[in-house]
Amino acid sequence: MHKSSEPGLIGRRSMSAGLAVILAILVGCASTPEPPTGSLTSAREAIASAEQSDARQHAGAELDEAKQKLMQAEKAVESEDMLDAERLAQQARVVAELAIARTATAKASQVNRQLHQDADALNEELQRMGGQQ
Amino acid sequence: MNALTGRQKTFAGALPALAVSLLLLSACASQPTSPDGSIEVRNKLTALQNDPELSERARVELREAEQAVQLAERPLPDSEKALASHRIYMADRRVEIARATAATKLAEDQRAELGEQRGEARLQARTREADRAHADAAQARSSEADMQRRLAELEAKETERGMVVTLGDVLFDTGSAQLRDSTNSNLDKLVSFLDQYPDQRALIEGHTDNVGSADYNQRLSLQRAESVKQYLTQRGITANRLSASGFGLQRGIASNDTAAGRQQNRRVEIVIEKD
Structure with a gap:
């Protein structure tokens, strides 16, 4: 099947190669100088809300990682490696979001533990009361 | 394919699209497998999706994780190792976010259950209290009756x-x-x-x-x-x-x-x- 259509395909392949080169140049031109401001802002905002939700206490490692990634992203901007800066900013944001999610989990389990203790205490009291009767 | 050659003229307009797909095909040819590390992330996600307690408790986050993992699984040329590890990092954190979100929801659901249990215990306590008060009153009545007699x-x-x-x-x-x-x-x-x-x-x-x-x-x-x-x-x-x-x-x-x-x-x- 391939053999019968090969002559036509070769002609198109040479054309498409040319097109690909043009596309690659265009993409390269577009991404060079601009710092990833949007991603950096999102990362900073995510870190700020993580700190607000007590992530320092409940997900310190994730928060530290997010801050480190953000610092690396800022350094990458200084050395004009904008592609790296963009990726690091995205990573900073996602790990800050993870810090928020893990903080919520820690808080929820803490509340449950407290409830369990209360329930145990109540049961104990009930048993004591039962014994008095 | 024979049919294709017959319709070459109509395909002339679709050349750019074909060029892109060919580019992708050639990429596949040089690096046909998923990047290293994407298998681990996929396994992590699958485990979470198969967890009966968690899978239904973070649907949105699981969908986002699924998309991130699919992206991480896309084959890339050797020259794009940095992009590959970036995608894996993102996918891994998305899976972890989904897991944490589901765990939070699970804890909240259990809390509601716990609250019900506690309410039940309280109810029992009150019932016993009431019973005792009733008994005390009965005893008081009988001693009062005795005194009257x-x-x-x-x-x-x-x-x-x-x-x-x-x-x-x-x-x-x-x-x-x-x-x-x-x-x-x-x-x-x-x-x-x-x-x-x-x-x-x-x-x-x-x-x-x-x-x-x-x-x-x-x-x-x-x-x-x-x-x-x-x-x-x-x-x-x-x-x-x-x-x-x-x-x-x-x-x-x-x-x-x-x-x-x-x-x-x-x-x-x-x-x-x-x-």
């Missing part, structure tokens, strides 16, 4: 000051404050009552008719009250629960004009104070 035996009359037991003048010889030797069943019933209710106090009050001077009657009524008090203390009732006083002829309850009236007025009253 005993007071009735003493032929006590209910007054504003409390229950009043009247001991007639048959207890004493005329003009004497000495209790007759013969045992008095009414007095013994009083002893038994005061034994049973150790918190009850009793006021012993002597009264006389109008025969003789007021001074004489006053003295006699006090002496008779004191005699009764002595009788009670001799039978074990502590003296500080008892007080004796004489009213002489001041508080007659019947006319002194007849013998029967005068007899009614010669008496000792025991007032069992209200609590």
